[in-house]
Amino acid sequence: MKEQTFTLSAARSHANERAAFIRRTYSHLAVAILAFIGIECYLVNAPFAAQLAMSMTSGFSWLIVLGLFMGVGYLADKLARSENSEQMQYLGLGLFVIAEAIVFLPLLFIATMYGGSGLIPTAGLMTLLLVLGITATVFITRKDFSFMRGVLSIGGFVALGFIVCSMIFGFSLGLVFAAVMVLFAGGSVLYTTSNILHHYKPNQHVAASLALFSSVALLFFY
Structure with a gap:
């Protein structure tokens, strides 16, 4: 009987089971964020930070880094599921x-060295407020935003195309691109939160927390 329950989405499970799934998902998200902060503090303050950050962003190295990151992200998602x-x-x-x-190392290293002490905490606070607002919207309205999947997929490929072109042709993406990416990342948080409420199974809290962490990190990045 228990195995049969796990074939259902959390939305169709018993209220206690659904609440436990949501608690586990967001507690894992919190642990993932704390682990990210700890690792990032070590990397930014490490003696090799400057050299590593420059090597990651010099020439076409950033494209290689992004390609490797996408590969690792695909593998990590498969493992988490x-x-x-x-x-x-x-x-x-x-x-x-x-x-x-x-x-994140190159961005946070530059922000730490040249952006002032308040830049990263401000970005973190803005990200937190946006995520809380989006989460409240989903949980209050209980709407299913899974229809956004196609739009987000196309938007992701378009954004990646702009990044590749900017590196090939040497133009700056600028604040307009960053603003659009904030909207894109906000949409990703909305879509993932909706899936947590409507489509993930009760035993998929690790996969759900990974997907949400990815969306929150993207929002923080831009």
Whole structure:
């Protein structure tokens, strides 16, 4: 009987089971964010930080970094969705948090060195407020935003195309692109939160937290 329950989405499960799934998802998200902060603090203050940040962003290295990150992200998501091993699920989440921290290094290193002490906390606070607002919208309205999947997929490929072209042709993406990406990332948080409420199974809290962490990190990045 229990196995049959896990074939259903959390939305169709018993209220107690659904509430437990949501608590587990957001507690795992909190742990992932704390782990990300800890790893990032170490990387930014490490003696090799400047050299690593420059090597990641010089020439076409950033395209390679992004390509590797996408590959690791795909693998991590597959592991986090494993139905047979809880250890594999946590391995996927941990792998993605580490990969995200490495990708963030150049941006946070520059922000730490030249952006002033208040820049990163301000970005973090703005991200937190936006995520809280979007989460409240989904949980209050209980609308299913899964229809956004196609729009987000196309938007992701378009954004990646702009990034590639900017590196090939040497133009700056600028604040307009960053503003559009904030909207895109906000839409990703909205879509993922909706899926947590409507489509994930009760035993997929690790995969759900990974997807939400990815969306929140993207919002913080821009």
